[in-house]
Amino acid sequence: MYAVIKTGGKQYRVQIGNKLKVETLPVEVGSDIQLDQVLMVADGEIVSTGAPLLDQAKVSATVISHGRHDKIRIFKMRRRKHYRKQQGHRQNYTEIQITGISA
Template sequence: MHAVMETGGKQYRVTTGDVVQVEKCVGQVGDKVEIRSLLLLQDDQGVTVDPEQIKTAKVVGEILQQGRNRKVVVFKKKRRKNYRRTQGHRQAFTRLKILEIVK
């Protein structure tokens, strides 16, 4: 069974047993997370995209890791004005293991 879930403004195609890296979710390592924002379900009977049929479905996952990505350096400059600004950013992420897709 496949599902397309939406979390953190992004969409992910997942199956049972997958490990996905998503935007930061609230919780500690080892906690279970339920994601109810599904856009598509695919199983043996076919593909379901009707929101009325999907609204009872959910994806259950376990938090494997909470972390931050590598630093992205932002550099601004205005020529001939001696204006330079350097700033760094590290985006937080959560690594999830998909335990099951409940229809």
């Protein structure tokens, strides 16, 4: 059984036991959360899709940790103009573990 959920402007395909790094959620570490923006649920051959969301479906998860991704480098350069600009960025994330899918 798997589901497609939407959180933080992105879509994720999840199964029970999966660990995900999603955009930062304002919850405490160790707390349980309900993700109610479920786009699709599949159980074997039975597939349920929403238009765009399923009303009754929910995905439950536990917050494992908060952290920051690896740094990415942004480098801009104009050739022959002596223009170079370097910048770095680290995005915050919340790591969750999927504990249940209800359709």
